[in-house]
Amino acid sequence: MDSPTQLETIATRWQGSFHNRRQVAANVARGGPAAPELTRELRTLEVERLQAPQLGEVVLYFQEFRASAPQLAHRQRVVALRQDPDRGAVRAEQLFFSGGPTYDRPPLAASLVQELGPEAFDRHPGCDLFFEAEPALDRFRARMDPGACRYRHPQDGEVCAEFEMLLHPDQLWYRDRSLRLADGSVRGEVDGFSWLLFDRAAGAAELPALVGQQGVWRGSFRRYDAGGGLLETVTSRVTIRVVQEAGHWLYHQSNLLGPEDAPLRRIEARGEIHSGRVWFASERYRGWAMDLPGEQPAAGSVLVMHPHDPADPEVHEIISCSPDGRRRWRVAQMLKEGRLVGRTAIDEERLTGD
Numbered sequence: 001m002d003s004p005t006q007l008e009t010i011a012t013r014w015q016g017s018f019h020n021r022r023q024v025a026a027n028v029a030r031g032g033p034a035a036p037e038l039t040r041e042l043r044t045l046e047v048e049r050l051q052a053p054q055l056g057e058v059v060l061y062f063q064e065f066r067a068s069a070p071q072l073a074h075r076q077r078v079v080a081l082r083q084d085p086d087r088g089a090v091r092a093e094q095l096f097f098s099g100g101p102t103y104d105r106p107p108l109a110a111s112l113v114q115e116l117g118p119e120a121f122d123r124h125p126g127c128d129l130f131f132e133a134e135p136a137l138d139r140f141r142a143r144m145d146p147g148a149c150r151y152r153h154p155q156d157g158e159v160c161a162e163f164e165m166l167l168h169p170d171q172l173w174y175r176d177r178s179l180r181l182a183d184g185s186v187r188g189e190v191d192g193f194s195w196l197l198f199d200r201a202a203g204a205a206e207l208p209a210l211v212g213q214q215g216v217w218r219g220s221f222r223r224y225d226a227g228g229g230l231l232e233t234v235t236s237r238v239t240i241r242v243v244q245e246a247g248h249w250l251y252h253q254s255n256l257l258g259p260e261d262a263p264l265r266r267i268e269a270r271g272e273i274h275s276g277r278v279w280f281a282s283e284r285y286r287g288w289a290m291d292l293p294g295e296q297p298a299a300g301s302v303l304v305m306h307p308h309d310p311a312d313p314e315v316h317e318i319i320s321c322s323p324d325g326r327r328r329w330r331v332a333q334m335l336k337e338g339r340l341v342g343r344t345a346i347d348e349e350r351l352t353g354d
Helices: 003-014 021-030 209-213
Strands: 016-019 043-050 058-066 073-084 089-097 121-123 129-134 139-143 150-153 157-167 171-180 186-189 196-200 215-225 230-245 248-257 265-274 277-281 285-291 301-307 314-321 327-336 339-352
Touching: 003 058, 003 073, 003 089, 003 129, 003 139, 003 157, 021 196, 043 196, 129 157, 209 230, 209 285, 209 314, 230 339, 248 277, 285 314
Parallel strands: none
Antiparallel strands: 016 043, 016 196, 043 058, 058 073, 073 089, 089 121, 089 129, 129 139, 139 157, 150 157, 157 171, 171 186, 171 196, 215 230, 215 339, 230 248, 248 265, 265 277, 277 285, 285 301, 301 314, 314 327, 327 339
């Protein structure tokens, strides 16, 4: 294929939602002692194309999440794809966010990233990727030039990074590590420098289980103090809506607490679904929800909510549903300054899935 077609093919294959569920399941089934090379941790990867001409003509943004720290983007990068005439290859210029850690960064919406200017990023040309077509295997191989991605670490001195990726029509594989040049020892590596094997998500089937709970739920909230004493019981009506607009999955939840004709409180939460999670915000809280890791189909969901006001507690919640989807049970814990300050138990029945 010609150069422009090759560049666009790479950009198209790189975009989308990916996960390594199949690899995790195979390693769990294999059994035996744990080893970093046999990853058992679920990872999800979201790659979006940005309309950011200030950064390049073809710009992609990706965030990768780990089940052990789902509140952070383990890898978060912007890449600008272009044809390198000197190399006769597609070049992916890696743009690293200026400031903060290289790994495990707070998530950042693509709509905000595409407004950033070049000054928001650091560039290290030696860390750029070059693509090579492998037609016999219907894939592209991308890697850094050997020994080119060097930088000085404040504690470990001169360090060299190594990264390689294989891009298939429906799969994305990569491996990543860094070495101390003083003695060749490993400074850091992703899962023992073994290949992480991501599959492209298959659309709606890959949405978190919480999406399947859309509809109207009626139940009761029971609030307890930290010692287990019952403080109050109120009736509840929760409506969950999920819609797709312009290629994005949008989430809306309405909570009515108290009698339906005169509710004591109304809570509205809105958000978006991506990277295997529901990201949402309300007047008092922002947070995320995801499937409990390690179970297929999902055995339940976990929610984490952070308050806008530091005086309010954090909320950690577990949701379990009956096999027929007609009932669900939720337990939330309120935490403040590292101490339990209260619990809430909710029992609900589904009135309608509409």
